[in-house]
Amino acid sequence: MSTNAALFERAQRVIPGGVNSPVRAFRAVGGTPRFIHRAEGAYLFDAEGRRYIDYIGSWGPMILGHGHPTVLEAVRKAAADGFSFGAPTEREVELAEEILKLVPSMEQVRLVSSGTEAAMSAIRLARGATGRAKLIKFEGCYHGHADALLVKAGSGLATFGNPTSAGVPPEVVQHTLVLEYNNIALLEEAFALHGPDLACVMIEPIAGNMNFVRASVPFMTRLRELCSRHGALLVFDEVMTGFRVGLHGAQGLYAKLIPGFRPDLSVFGKVIGGGMPLAAFGGPRDVMQQLAPTGPVYQAGTLSGNPVATACGLATLKEIQRPGFFEALAKRTRSLTAGLAQAAQQAGLAFSVDSEGGMFGFFFLDPLPQHYQQVMATDQASFNRFFHGMLERGVYLAPALYEAGFVSAAHTAADVEATVNAAHEALR
Numbered sequence: 001m002s003t004n005a006a007l008f009e010r011a012q013r014v015i016p017g018g019v020n021s022p023v024r025a026f027r028a029v030g031g032t033p034r035f036i037h038r039a040e041g042a043y044l045f046d047a048e049g050r051r052y053i054d055y056i057g058s059w060g061p062m063i064l065g066h067g068h069p070t071v072l073e074a075v076r077k078a079a080a081d082g083f084s085f086g087a088p089t090e091r092e093v094e095l096a097e098e099i100l101k102l103v104p105s106m107e108q109v110r111l112v113s114s115g116t117e118a119a120m121s122a123i124r125l126a127r128g129a130t131g132r133a134k135l136i137k138f139e140g141c142y143h144g145h146a147d148a149l150l151v152k153a154g155s156g157l158a159t160f161g162n163p164t165s166a167g168v169p170p171e172v173v174q175h176t177l178v179l180e181y182n183n184i185a186l187l188e189e190a191f192a193l194h195g196p197d198l199a200c201v202m203i204e205p206i207a208g209n210m211n212f213v214r215a216s217v218p219f220m221t222r223l224r225e226l227c228s229r230h231g232a233l234l235v236f237d238e239v240m241t242g243f244r245v246g247l248h249g250a251q252g253l254y255a256k257l258i259p260g261f262r263p264d265l266s267v268f269g270k271v272i273g274g275g276m277p278l279a280a281f282g283g284p285r286d287v288m289q290q291l292a293p294t295g296p297v298y299q300a301g302t303l304s305g306n307p308v309a310t311a312c313g314l315a316t317l318k319e320i321q322r323p324g325f326f327e328a329l330a331k332r333t334r335s336l337t338a339g340l341a342q343a344a345q346q347a348g349l350a351f352s353v354d355s356e357g358g359m360f361g362f363f364f365l366d367p368l369p370q371h372y373q374q375v376m377a378t379d380q381a382s383f384n385r386f387f388h389g390m391l392e393r394g395v396y397l398a399p400a401l402y403e404a405g406f407v408s409a410a411h412t413a414a415d416v417e418a419t420v421n422a423a424h425e426a427l428r
């Protein structure tokens, strides 16, 4: 049996940093990443045979837990019928119909293979449909690693953002404006300056890439008004929140809080693939018809709508529609966050938590942060100690303080209790 350390060393020889996605490397928290051998229900098992209660869930997709029997059976059957055809299938149509049924803001949807691809394609579509170039995103929101979206805040409103990554020429992000999340005044100023040139505003309605920060209702209301008035498309990135915070995504929640609310375009990923590479973007028919082959905006994919992935996604979406699914998931999640808050309180630490459906965040800060700079004021060292304290006790939290956490339907009351007990010990 190989140890995690031996595997990491071997991995680093052949894969940059030893990982195929940076946050897996434990750079932020230090230490050796766990190489996962297998998973079952709410648990991960590493190369050394250690068991962990999993609060990452593959960064969101595993809402039913690992190896759900119905999903597994659907995947097995689909795989036996063929991995990929590069031709249309009935199952893609069925999945598209299922998604549209649950997300009334969309009349048509296109399936792709990753959240990055979906967000990038939605931006191209927004630009193509409006004939405009500029876009707004918010600091702390992540929409995948397409060039135009890898931008950090510029120094002021008149200036546009700077690339966050080497290899992205400044000209490529010259049309991307980065604003502070939940800041209405800046939003109004940006629209006053650039309104007629704005193709779209892309937002994580509950931002899971800065842990867990909700867009306030006044902010979302104003954002919707400004987009409508200026003819810019409001694009909801629900890669993380979609079918995770509730059956109708974050847009379902805002529609309850803001009469008549709906985004123009939406981007989904993670849960809609149930752990397989699958993502989607969609919106009104007239906008979606701008896509090739019916329209001039090009977009394509060899593995798009993959038959095994769509089987996995469909089976997952069917399961989460069982009566009471989200109520039970939300309750379990709240029992976790309440337990963590109590542990922190007993340890005399500043702490705040929030959750929605099966997604949660916690901060060694009080009150809850409203934007990225506030999130990043967290004491990194305390978070890292807590992370490792929990990991040693068999609880696998996200290895960075700016990541959200996920509870699945496979997490039991006993799992939550064990987690809270571990937190009491780790915080002591």
Ligand code: PMP
Pocket: 059, 113, 114, 115, 116, 117, 119, 142, 143, 144, 145, 204, 208, 209, 237, 238, 239, 240, 269, 270, 279
């Ligand atoms: N948007 C959001 C909100 C995300 O959280 C992520 C990934 N964490 C992406 C887009 C990119 O998705 P993917 O990693 O599948 O490319």
